[in-house]
Amino acid sequence: MRVLGMMSGTSLDGIDVVLADLDRDPSEPSTLRARLLHVGEEPWPEATRRALRAVLPPAPADVATWNRLHAQVGEAFGAAAARVLARHGGADLIAAHGQTLHHDVRADGTVAGTLQIGDASRIAAAAGVPVLSDLRAADVAAGGQGAPLVPILDQLLLGGDAGEVTAVLNIGGISNVTRVGAAPLLAGDLGPGNALLDAAVHAATGRSADHDAALARTGTVDAAALEALLAEPFYARPLPRSTGREHFDAEYVRRMLGERALAALALPDLLATLVELTAVTIAEGIASLGATRVVASGGGIRNPLLRERLAAHLAPLPLRDADELGIPADGKEALLMALLGHLGAHGLPGTLALADGTAHTGARRPVVLGALTPPHALRDLPRTAADGTPVTRLVLHPAS
Structure with missing residues (x-):
């Protein structure tokens, strides 16, 4: 089965795509093989990217704006899918994550709802291929966080x-992090990755990011600001947990530090401090996992x-790149979408199920993810009989 996985994350860098040919190993039906036919990134239309940035929290937005963006994101994904499939051959299914606009975490850490936009009907119309979308909602409906979804890929690889x-x-x-291997599975979000860095650079310069840390390298970590930012209560919540730009938004640093303290920080010092915040919170989140790598x-x-x-x-x-292990680091989340598409298509x-029968997201049980457009498409x-066998291993094969 050929599946095109499509993913756009909170950084809005581009639309990541992986076209994979997935089938079962005849000698071991629980092993799924994925031949990677294409791994790449398709650009956002600049007007759509700007419009999406303009509605991310804490910016206000009305229903009409979100409705228009739902159509525009669908058109962007559809055009990207059509380009990829024209260059690299067709697909049986597109698994499209869409763009997260809101992930609603209650005060107690449970998730009330999650919203990813991108009209699946427009994607299907543009590409001529059925689309599996809305890949987080079923987990939230079952009481889960809806995130992270990548642990199933991490476990299989x-x-x-x-x-x-x-x-x-x-x-x-x-x-986010997943613990796999010779210890019980555990996963969740750790905190801000690029979100606060990108927001600070964009607010000060209009640029999307501090490329190669050119500004941050010239700055000095402000110890008092770092201490204040590390007081964030989210870091004390146990895994599984999830968060998003709704919490770590463009005004987050100002709320935490106050207007006067933030104004006193030169941009390079602010960026150096935010780099240190990300590094410290990730390392502290991993420290308790008993990891060997x-x-x-x-x-x-x-x-x-x-x-x-x-x-x-x-x-x-040791810190290793996924690429060193044959996993496409820049296309990993799009590969996840392709995997979820294959799994969903076969019910x-x-x-992942934990020992007590609950899911790794905290849901009451593992669930099939996604909604199919059109509903009769598959x-x-x-x-084959093997298609209903639970998958215990995924083997990647780069295209020849």
Whole structure:
């Protein structure tokens, strides 16, 4: 089954895409094989990216604006899918995450709802392929956090490594971790990844990010500001937990430090402090997991200063790139979408079961994820007896 996975994270860098041909290993039906036909990134239309940035919390937005964006994001995903499939061949299914606009976490840490936009009908119309979308809502309906979803991919790729306890780290707008291997599965969000850094740079310069940490490297960490930011109550919540830009928004640092303290910080010093905040909160979140290694992916790991500071705080625990292990670090979340698409198409849960029967997200049980557009689209999908077998391992094969 050929699945195009599509993902846009909170950083809005682009639309990540992975086209994968997935099938069962004939000699071991519980092993799923994925031949990676294409791994890449498609650009956002600049007007759509600006419009999305303009409605992210704490900015106010009305229903009409969100409605228009739902259509525009669907059109952007549809155009991106059509381009990829025209270049690399067709697909049986598109699994599209869409763009998160709101992830509603209550005061007690439970999730009231989650909203990802991107009209699936427009994607299907543009690409001529059925679309699985709304990939978080079923988990939230079952009492889960709806995030992170990547642990199922982490477990299938790295959970079988003998003797290892691996902390699988992703640093996007928000950072998250999965513990897999020779210890019970545990996962959740750790805190801000790139979100606060990008917001500070954009507010001061209009640029999307501090590329290569050029500004942050010239700054000095402000100890008092760092201490104030580390007082955030979210860091004391146990895993599983989730958060988003609704909490760590563009005004978050101002709320935590106060107007006068923030104004006293030069931009390079603010950025250096936020890099240190991200590194410290990630390292402290991982410290209690008993890991023997950390395997990292996501845009944040490309920030050289953040990587250096994170490695220093994790030491002597080794920090490795996912690419070193044959996992496409920049396309990992799009690969996850392709995996969830395959699992959903065959009626298999997209979350992992813990020993007590609950899901890794805190849901009452693992559930099948996603809604299909059009609803009858996969009725003719060829099926074998192996397709209903729970998947215990995923093996990646780069396209020849």
